[in-house]
Amino acid sequence: MKKVACPHCGQDWIHQYRRKDTGAQFFMCPECESLWLDQDEIEEPTELYLSEYMTQHDAASAWEVIEQVD
Numbered sequence: 128m129k130k131v132a133c134p135h136c137g138q139d140w141i142h143q144y145r146r147k148d149t150g151a152q153f154f155m156c157p158e159c160e161s162l163w164l165d166q167d168e169i170e171e172p173t174e175l176y177l178s179e180y181m182t183q184h185d186a187a188s189a190w191e192v193i194e195q196v197d
């Protein structure tokens with residue numbers, strides 16, 4: 128996957144992740160937890176965050192059910 132710096136915080140690269148419970152894949156900045164569902168949109172700001180995507184988890188436990196893919 129190409130290296131794209133987070134358009135929100137600029138502190139890290141966007142990485143690909145996978146939910147261990149559903150297998151769904153997404154893209155996220157591990158620094159600020161900004162989240163994208165479509166790789167084509169990761170160079171633009173998003174309104175979605177990890178805690179909003181993983182609605183059944185709080186921000187801390189959400190990390191326990193995802194794993195980095197790339």
Ligand SMILES: [Zn+2]
Nearest residue numbers: 133136156159
């Ligand atoms: Zn970020």
